[in-house]
Structures are given as C-alpha cells and as structure tokens.
Amino acid sequence: MITLEHCQARDASDELAAFRSQFDLPAGTIYLDGNSLGAMPKDAMAHANHVIEQEWGRDLINSWNKADWWGLPTRLGDLLAPLIGAGKGECVVTDTTSLNLFKAVANAVRIQRSRHPERRVIVAERDAFPTDLYMIQGLLQSFAEGYRLELIEGADALAAAVDANTAVVVLSHVNYRSGYLFDMRAVNDLVHGRGALIVWDLCHSVGAVPIDVSATQSDFAIGCTYKYLNGGPGSPAFLWANPKHQAEFWQPLSGWWGHARPFQMESDYAAHPGIRSFLCGTQPIVSLSLVACGLDIFRQTDMQKVRRKSLALTDLFIALVAQECAAHGLTLVTPTEHAYRGSHVSFRHPDGYAVVQALIARGVIGDYREPEVMRFGVTPLYLSFADIWHAVQHLKAVLDRREWDQPKFRARGHVT
C-alpha cells in the first residue's frame, strides 16, 4: 500500500528536487503536460528582456554581430548535442520539427537513391505523430516521386517490414500517444543490417530519456525543444545528421542561411559543407534565443539521473492508479517494462476526453489524444513524488464521483 507519506519520503531524498525552483509554475496546478509544452524556466523573462530591449531595441542591426544572432542555430545545437549523444558542430536548432523531418528524410532518400536506386519504400508507423507522415507524403509528391510510404501497425511489425525494398525508416523514438520507447541500437542494427537508413523523431524522448545517436550509429535525428526541453511555445526544432554522411549532406529547402558564403550575395546556391547546410531562412530570434534557458538547466544534471527519477515517477503513477482507481476500467497503454517506456503514462478510458477536462478543472493538467487516450507527462525536473500522489487522488475523485459526466466536460471545444 503506497501512502502520501511514502511519496513525501521519496521527495525528501530526491537528488533532483532542487531543480523545481528553477521553474515558474502556477500555484494550485499539477502540471502533467510538460511533454506537450514544457514549463517556463524562471530565467526566461530576463532572457527575453535582454534580447528584446538590448539586442533588438538598443543594438538593432548590430546584434547580428554583437549578439551573434547568426551563430545561434549552431550555438544552441552544440548546447543540445550532449542530450542526444551528438558531438560539437553536428546539430542545429532551426525551423520546425515538420520541416526538419522533411529535410532529413529528403537527404536520406537522396543518399539511398544514389546507392540503392531500387529501394523505393519509406517505412513509418501508422501511429507516428501525424505531421511526420504528412511531411513524408508531401515529399512523395515532390522530391521523392516514385517512392511510396509503407505504414506499419505497431513496433512489432518493424522487423517484417524492413527488407530489400526499404530505402528509409522513419520512427518516433518515443510514441507520442502510448509512450512506447524503441530500442534505438537494436532498431539501427536491424535497419542498417538490411541496407536501409534511419531517421529518428526525438520529440518525445529528448530531455526525457538518455539518447546516444552517435554510439548507436543513427543516420538522422530531429526533434522539438518546447516539450521536455522547456524552450517556450513553438520554439524552433533541432536537426542532427551523422557526420559520416557529410559528403552527401543535401536538402531541398536551400535558403541563404545554409549557403557557404551567405554575404557574398552569389546568385547560385552553394551549400555550406557541414551541418549549417540544413539551415534555410532567417530565424525567429526571440523564440530561438529562449531555447537556451531550458538547455542551461539540463547542463546542471545528466540524463541518467533524469531517467532514474522519470522511471520512479511513472512506476509510481502506474502503481497508484492500480491501487486507487482499480474499479474504473482504465487500461494502461504505456509499456510496463522500463526498457520500452518513455516519460509519459497513458490510459484508455471510453470517456477519457471528459475525464481529462474534469481533471483540468481541478488543476491537474494532462491531455487527451484520440482515440480515448488520457496522457500524463512526467517531467522529473519539476515534478515531485507527492505531485503524482495528489494527481492520482484527483483522478480517483473524478472517477468515483463521476465528475466527468457533465456537458461542460464532454463538449469538444478544446483544440489540444
């Protein structure tokens, strides 16, 4: 029997407990949606002040040099790199996840086109975050004409799907809905063993689980900075490309920021030889700058510690739901095995949408994903064991009292 006291005792010995003070969280809220929009680092406002009042307002155009706005995508890329096991100069923060996926898949397809033109299939999961599939579909209508997208149903179907026709495999490291975590090394070995290339979407794993794109010999990886990395709403995304492909780096969104000599105003595009070639147009400097605040917090710890607490919190969440809410027919969607679990916990419930709205009304912020999935994100840097206890108590109350069964909670007015 787990008790509140038990949770409080674990908080007392939590080596990451002090990190919570670096975030500004609203009073009376248990925020279990950091996997959708990370909480605000306390430094964010001062940082924005500096960028807006000093760099924009005072220094104006000179900030391109003085504040090195020009170098921001690579500087932030270097700051982020340790979180994914990448080296210096291998990563850029720029544009959106969707666009970076487009670039990475386009590059992977092009490499395969020159090596194995007979391989014409892109393999992805039907349950991928939809924008990944949409971007691949856009690519199929443009650069990758003649290729086709094969959607697999569930992780178990991967091994059978990757074969001599496969050019590129695109996978979410952690599934946005179920929280299923792929074994990156095993997948890479499988994919490479069959002659294909891999593009990883790290949106739901970066800052949530330890990642080593280099040691596992991934080919490309992209992800966002506004979830576990706390970069701010819609903050620009990142792209990593394995340096072993450098001679073949290419992407069709060839804007001036990716040019080898952008200030020579040449009329022909000539890609920068390195990771900068994945840059395109002028970046939103205020939003981009804020990415540093979240990354600065991660620099003070390491992902092994974050992972230990993440698993302890998700274990606790699962155990408490079993203990407190057994009567209510919640189905755990997230893997129980640690090796396959990311940092969020999802349950199916026929009225999951309304239950989530009733929880939000109580200050417990989770979210809902079609179909029937209630999703609770666990962010070890600003959540406590007691938070999980209280969240499950609210869930129990909502279910015991059928609080969710009201028109205001059933009405589908919410977009996220």
Added chain:
Amino acid sequence: MITLEHCQARDASDELAAFRSQFDLPAGTIYLDGNSLGAMPKDAMAHANHVIEQEWGRDLINSWNKADWWGLPTRLGDLLAPLIGAGKGECVVTDTTSLNLFKAVANAVRIQRSRHPERRVIVAERDAFPTDLYMIQGLLQSFAEGYRLELIEGADALAAAVDANTAVVVLSHVNYRSGYLFDMRAVNDLVHGRGALIVWDLCHSVGAVPIDVSATQSDFAIGCTYKYLNGGPGSPAFLWANPKHQAEFWQPLSGWWGHARPFQMESDYAAHPGIRSFLCGTQPIVSLSLVACGLDIFRQTDMQKVRRKSLALTDLFIALVAQECAAHGLTLVTPTEHAYRGSHVSFRHPDGYAVVQALIARGVIGDYREPEVMRFGVTPLYLSFADIWHAVQHLKAVLDRREWDQPKFRARGHVT
C-alpha cells in the same frame, strides 16, 4: 540650397511626426536600417511579458485555446492584409520568407504544370535577393525537375524574357539593393498576357509603399515582417495567395498546421481548403505574437501618407547628398523617378564598405551590400527630415575627412 532650418520646418508640419513616440530608438543614433531590421515598438516588451509570463508561464498548454495561439497565423494575416490590398482570410503569417517563397513557387509551378505543361521556365532577376534564387534552385532539384531558372539582368529585360515557355515569374517588388520599384500592375498585365503566373516578393515594399495585390490581380505574394513592419528580429513571414486559385492551392511542406482536421490525428494528409493550407509546423509563438505590435501601429495611419513622407525623405536624402557631397564620386543607384523608387536610397562608392562602418561609428546606421553599395533605409514612421539632414552631414564629414580610410573600418569583420 537646403538648410537644417528647412528640414526642421518640414518636421513641424509632418502629419506622421507623432508616430516616432511609439518606437523605442537608442539615443544618439540615426537609424537608417529599418529596411533590414525595423525598430522596436514601445509595446513590444509589455506584449512579450504577457505572452511569456501569462500565456506560457501561467496558462501553459491552455493558451492554445485561451490565447488562441492556434489562430495566430490567420489573425495576424488579417491584420497585415490591408497593407497589401488583400482581403480577410487570404493571408497567413508563418515560417520564413524563404519557405513561403518555396511554397508559393511550388504552387504556381503545379498550377502551370496542369494548364500548360509545355511551359518549363521560371523567370527571375539575377539581382533578386539571393535566397529567392536559392529556394527556386532547391525546388528545381526536387518538385520542379525538368524546369529551369532563367535569370534576367535588370528590370528592362523582363518584357523580352517572358514568353510562351514561361511558367512562372518571380520578382522582388522593390529591389533590396537598388531600391528599384516594379510597377506591379504593368508587370502583372505583361506576365498574364503571356500566359504566365507571378509570385511577388514584398520584403522591401510591404510597409514601405502602397500595395494592392488584389486590384493588380497578382497570383502569389510573400514577404517578411521584420523590416518596415517592425515585427522583431527574424519574425515570421507572410504568404498571400489569390483566392481565385483556391481550388488549386497546394504546397509540398504539408505539415499538421495545414491539415483540414489537425486534431483528428489522421494518418493521411488532407489540406485545409483555404489559406491555412500554406501552414506547416508549430510556430514560434513568442516571435510570432510580437508581429502584432508593429501591425497595430500601421493600423493608425494609411500607406498613402507613409508613401508621401517616404518620397519626401528619399528626395531630400538624394538632394542633400548632391548638395553636400558632390565632390566625392558617389553614384546614385536608386531611381530618381518616384514611380520606380522604394523606400531606401543606395549609392555606390569604391570604398562603400569602409564609409558605412565610419558612419556607424558616428551613430548613423546604414548598411552595405556587395558590390560597393551603401544602403540607407527610410522609415517614415520614426525618421524626421532633420534626421536626414544630420545623416548627410555625417556622411559629408566622413568623406571630407577621409575618416573611412582606417584599417578598423576597412576590415571585413561584419556579417550584415
């Protein structure tokens, strides 16, 4: 003979003079680079505070609904629309200029491919802002394979270049270097008369000259918000598409924000039927939100008044340089005829780079563009006639005393 008193008298009767108080400009600076990075509206910091502390920090994920982050691209598009003669629901603010140009040209090529598959040439100016050409080149390697880019030398070459092989013409309304302004209506008539489509880059004309994309029957237009519109460094760009093409709207960067039902999590892309189909990935909300501050200022006046003062200021600049600096061999690059002049004035000088650096050291911020071009942007909402007088006095001093002829000014350390 123009005098300072004459300039001051014009300031006294300037109907736009009061707008300067809505901008935060550094003391001791004459800012002639608003055509590169617009000055900061005084509201910007308070606006950023609200978005960061309230919307992100307090309301967190709920801001997608409560603050309608989801509607920002179209809401800002509607706010911007009057500045280009567009209607409600015809414009989005999203992504970067480079990406929006890619989308617009891809759409135009696709329309022509179905109507006139034999037309395989994209016409653009060699002197276009280079990223426009780079993006077209990327498109040629991907979606528009089989097409070729024909670069014309100067505006006069346009009429001869557009013919039965032309699919799409891509032009900068105002040239970023010379300040040359195309006659939009005449060009559209020419291009359409010969069966081609037009894509306008409005980066250096939006907020600088009156524009009517609807009355002139343009096909597509894109542009940035961080120059004359004062949206903040690298703030997201806009895209307008003529509703007459709505049935054929299409672009390959098909991310979830452009989906007809983005929250249904469907695995197949289905484009929104309207202008939203030009959206792609999650936008940088802080930078995007700040675009409203500059647009709110423009709503208080109209582009005819802005244009009148712009021409008066550029006339004054040109006349004063002729009067004060005649001995120094500056060559005016900008058209003297009003009908063909944007809102910046450019001069060639063999040591233009060093002259600009010496001016910056005196607090007169212009910029330099290869080859030899000194560029001075005129922004009627925050520049006075006396500013122009003083700027030219500084220029005269720099030239008279050969202040520019120092290693520190000749050294090419600057990136913009």
